[in-house]
Amino acid sequence: MEASTLRNTFIFSLLSICSISSSTTTSHSHHHHPLDPLTPQEFTLVQTIITNSYHNSNPNNLTFQYVGLDEPNKPTLLSWLSTLKTTTPPPRRAFVITRLNKQTHEITVDLSTSSIISDHIYSGHGYPLFTVEEQTTASELPMTYPPFLESVKKRGLNLSDVVCSTYSVGWYGEEKSARILRILCFYTEGTVNLYVRPVEGVTLVVDLDEMKITQYSDRFTVPMAKAGGTEYRAAKQKPPFGPKLKGVATVQPDGSGIEIAGHSIRWANWAFHLGFDVRAGPIISLASIYDLEKKTFRRVMYRGYISEMFVPYMEPTEEWYYKTFFDVGEFGFGLSAVSLEPMKDCPAHAVFMDGYYAGQDGKPVKISNVFCIFEQHAGNVLWRHTETGIPGEVIREVRPEVSLVVRMVSTVGNYDYIIDWEFKPTGSIKVGVGLTGILEVKGVSYTHTDQIKEDGHGTLVADNTIGVYHDHFLTFHLDLDVDGIGRLRTRTLCYGTPWDFIMSLAKKIFR
Amino acid sequence: MEASTLRNTFIFSLLSICSISSSTTTSHSHHHHPLDPLTPQEFTLVQTIITNSYHNSNPNNLTFQYVGLDEPNKPTLLSWLSTLKTTTPPPRRAFVITRLNKQTHEITVDLSTSSIISDHIYSGHGYPLFTVEEQTTASELPMTYPPFLESVKKRGLNLSDVVCSTYSVGWYGEEKSARILRILCFYTEGTVNLYVRPVEGVTLVVDLDEMKITQYSDRFTVPMAKAGGTEYRAAKQKPPFGPKLKGVATVQPDGSGIEIAGHSIRWANWAFHLGFDVRAGPIISLASIYDLEKKTFRRVMYRGYISEMFVPYMEPTEEWYYKTFFDVGEFGFGLSAVSLEPMKDCPAHAVFMDGYYAGQDGKPVKISNVFCIFEQHAGNVLWRHTETGIPGEVIREVRPEVSLVVRMVSTVGNYDYIIDWEFKPTGSIKVGVGLTGILEVKGVSYTHTDQIKEDGHGTLVADNTIGVYHDHFLTFHLDLDVDGIGRLRTRTLCYGTPWDFIMSLAKKIFR
Incomplete structure (x- = not known):
């Protein structure tokens, strides 16, 4: 062991030696990297191949619930990389989930031969991602449903000001389940802050395969929360929102240090591949750092992404108990990604990248600026020491901290998740998820905490409004290859109310 | 309760209404604020007053261990502020701790009348801050101490390459104790990285009042750790240290948003007072934010500072057991503060402030650039939401995060503590302490973990070198006045090895 490792003791580093990862060096070739996400042309090809294959089976109700790259398996990819890309790349394939005649198909398509390799019907529990289109259609059904119109009238509301939204229903061990969504309205x-004015007491259930309302319940009414004071747009605030700040701009006289070739990114001593998936959002692959002493790339992580986000609400009543969202697996972090706003979602010197997914009809849909990539100069210090202990000598060594951030924002209804992958020159990767947006609230009759005599399952945050207890459990898929081929780890992070509280409520709800 | 509070739900805010705190608005008056630290002229005045008072009592061995502002008490200051400074300010006083004839004096000096208000001898446990001068003198004593010269010779070391450093000794309930330091040498x-090459096995004890070595022990020798690979200066690295990054500069076309008048600081909606104390370092007082709706300042915190930093090492042997540093109370976070390096310790647009303390002779000593104050633009998002749920309308509201950071770095021997007070426009204050510098290590005979058959009380980090288990417990004095006069809280943060481990070792060591 070298004594030089001492100076790295404070820096948690993920370092690995792996000469083969030098294959991720910058290449301006327009050839695909085998891990590149499907291109618009490839989405169209997949759609054509699958639609044609159902030509004789009345595909009127064929929907594409998921289309994405079927990644080559790890040994195959590493084997190809070890030849420094001189051999034939692994075959390019797509993995597709469709619904057809109320059945879920899992299909693998070979793009080079334009053929379907496998197509089997999934018959286990659970259903694929919801499409945007079916959620939109389902959320409009109440507007022509007489019992709902009666409920709106009974509450003295204008139908033209009512909008509805879709909610997944959870699974509580039922042997048989249908592909259904619940509908709640606001x-x-x-106000444009719809989430703070729920039409509490009314719940609808829609069967997505029938696209019909199959259950309806109007159990109670509470006073509608006030619209006043719920405006969040800065331009509409009186007095103006927040203090006025003087402007700041960053200048890079030598240009950006970020090199992007297709989906392969180089910055400082880092090289990695950035993919986009409609389910997971950003997928980081083949992350490795260049070791100046060993003159080689050392692999750190084969692949990392957020595999799931579980958001259970702690409210056991009929209107709320089912709220146990899987924001990745049900709504799609990629599908829910929003276009990032330059200068606001990301700093001025950020570089942007677009993403594509397949719509319900299989055709490609573009999300502009789905990722931003930027150098982060927060003004912090990576490492420093001032030495005055040696007679006649003063040493002051300060290394400012600079890192590279890859960001995506996924807005799943009321919530905005800011997903950051941060690469530090020390060899460490920091993952962070910022939780922002608007609370999911419950309409109640209370206007003061003194009135609440039983468990409110949340906090009174405004008149007639309770912010319901809930958590956000993020699960990361982290296939770390630190100086060699490693083991897959998953790691769950929890945000929200304290753990003890969660557990006691979880026992109550999931008993 | 206003429904508008909803939009602040994610932001932990410390807000308080207090019209009197508007008195901290910018004033370019050169009059003192009653909380301003002592000026160089005031340090000189204090020194003169005290030296003169001992004129008839042989003050040859008078030393100033602490000189600082004797703050007006809180009701007095608040009362004065409530008159909008139209009444006479509270009397300006200094609090002084001296050693004279082996006794600790606690003295209060009134600066307006140039008189000593009180002078009493402290006879309880414990001793005042160590001065830089007495530590320097003590650390040079071994160089002429024959048993030590013998130990150096026995180890085959060159005396000219040996430097020694001072260590506090802890307190284990002894009824009587002396004002002593232990001396360890390197x-x-x-190499300039002295801490990684300890002369292990040799310990000296110095009585500071006698300034003599009173105990000496040379219990064992271990091979000296190698010098190779311990260089940490970037300019000396071959190959060059770290990846090359392209430059970046920040520009503020409308100038800085930070207004400083004396020690009173205004930025965005914040107003606060920043003092410097030789013991605590930065002291934040009267922090309040301007409420645009209520058109008044609302007080958040009356006073906040780091009151102590406890650093126990988990090594029970004779050479290590006593290492239970109080880095604030023994060595002084202010006394150990280093001049900050522009562009590296703080970003380009930072503003700097100097600090003064009294040397051992009572005369003022300046620390240039002891604080930096800067706007932090990390490229993060304060709050955002994209709304696509309203038919025919897309809303995208993004508020970038900008905050103000007050920074000081205290280097206590091998460790560098980066102390940040961060003020957010939401009304919250974030305190952070970055721990960097160089590990405190123990010399051992081991060169491989396989050789370690018993508890090593640390981790083998290099040949013959163990990084010893230890912790950093930071205690904050936080007198929060959120919308009124609050209660004092203290909060302890812990950095280091896991808590369970600490507790089990603490039981072992402090039994």
């Missing part, structure tokens, strides 16, 4: 009269 | 041959 009142936009006088 | 070998700088071939």
Whole structure:
């Protein structure tokens, strides 16, 4: 062991030696990297191949619930990389999940031969990602459903100011389940902050395969929360929102240090591949750092992404108990990604990248600026020491901290998740998820905490409004290859109310 | 309760209404604020007053161990502020701790009348801050101490490459104790990284009041750790240290948003007072934020500072058991503060402030650039939401995060503590302490973990070198006045090895 390792003791580093990862060096070739996400042309090809294959089986109700790259398996990819790309790359394939005649198909398509390799019907529990289109259609059904119109009238609301939204229903061990969504509605009269004015007490259930309302319940009414004071747009605030700040701009006289070739990214001593998936959002692959002493790349992580986000609410009543969202597996972090706003979601010197997914009809849909990639100069210090202990000598060594951030924002209804992958020159990777947006609230009759005599399952945050207890459990898929081929790890992070509380409520709800 | 509070739900805010704190608005008056630290002229005045008072009592061995502002008490200051400074300010006083004839004096000096208000001898446990001068003198004593010269010779070391450093001794309930320091020495041959080459096995004890070595022990020798690979200066690295990064500069076309008048600081909606104390370092007082709706300042914190940093090492042997540093109370976070390096310790647009303390002779000593104050633009998002749920309308609201950071770095021997007070426009204050510098290590005979058959009380980090288990417990004095006069809280943060481990070792060591 070298004594030089001492100076790295404070820096948690993920370092690995792996000469083969030098294959991720910058290449301006327009050939695909085998891990590149499907291109618009490839989405179209997949759609054509699958639609044609159902030509004789009345594909009127064929929907594409998921289309993405079927990644080559790890040994195959590493083997190809070890030849420094001189051999034939692994075959390019797509993995597709469709619904057809109320059945879920899992299909693998070979793009080079334009053929279907496998197509089997999935018959286990659970259903594929919801499409945007079916959620939109389902959320409009109440507007022509007489019992709902009666409920709106009974509450004295204007139908034109009511909007509805879709909610997954959870699974509680039922042997048989249907592909259903619950529908909750909100009142936009006088506000764009719809989530704070729920039409509490009314729940609808829609069967997505029938696209029909199959259950309806209107159990109670509570006073509608006030619209006043719920405006969040800065331009509409009186007095103006927040203090006025003087402007700041960053200048890079030598240009950006970020090199992007297709989906392969180089920055400082890092090289990695950035993919986009409609389910997971960003997928980081083949992350490795260049070791100046060993003159080689050392692999750190084969692949990392957020595999799931579980958001259970701690409210056991009929209107709320089922709220146990899987924001990745049900709504799609990629599908819910929003276009990032330059200068605001990301700093001025950020570089942007677009993403594509397949719509319900299989055709490609573009999300502009789905990722931003930027150098982060927060003004912090990576490492420093001032030495005055040696007679006649003063040493002051300060290394400012600079890192590279890859960001995507996924807005799943009321919540905005800011997903950051941060690469540090020390060899460590920091993952962070910022939780912002708007609370999911419950309409109640209370206007003061003194009135609440039983467990409110949340906090009174405004008149007639309870912010319901809930958590966000993030699970990361982390296939770390630190100086060699490693083991897959998953790691769950939890945000929200304290753990003890979660567990006691979880026992209550999931008993 | 206003529904508008909803949009602040994710932001932990410390807000308080207090009209009197508007008195901290910018004033370019050169009059003192009652909380301003002592000026160089005031340090000189204090020194003169005290030296003169001992004129008839042979003050040859008078030393100033602490000189600082004797702050007006809180009701007095608040009362004065409530008159909008139209009344006479509280009397300006200094609090002084001296050693004279082996006794600790606690003295209060009134600066307006140039008189000593009180002077009493402290006879309880414990001793005042160590001065830089007495530590320097003590650490040079071994160089002429024959048993030590013999130990150096026995180890084959060159005396000219040996430097020694001072260590506090802890307190284990002894009824009587002396004002002593332990001395440990290091070998700088071939390296400036002295801490990694301890002369293990040799311990000296110095009585500071006698300034004599009173105990000496040379219990064992171990091979000296190698000098190779311990260089940490970037300019000396071959190959060059770390990846090359392209430059970046920040530009503020409308100038800085930070207004400083004396020690009163205004930025965005914040107003606060920043003092410097030789013991605590930065002291934040009267922090309040301007409420645009209420058109008034609301007080958040009356006073906040780091009151102590406890650093126990988990090594029970004779050479290590006593290492239970109080880095604030024994060595002084202010006294150990280093001049910050522009562009490296703080970003280009930072503003700097100097600090002063009294040397052992009572005369003022300046630390240039002891604080930096800067706007932090990390490229993060304060709050955002994209709304696509309202038919025919897309809303995208993004508020970038900008905050103000007050930074000081205290280097206590091998460790560098980066102390940040961060003020967010939301009304919250974030305190952070970055731990960097160089590990405190123990010399051992081991060169491989296989050789370690018993508890090594640390981790083998290099040949003959163990990084000893230890912790950093930071205690904050936080007098929060959120919308009124609050209660004092203290909060302890812990960095280091896991808590369970600490507790089991603490039981072992402090039994």
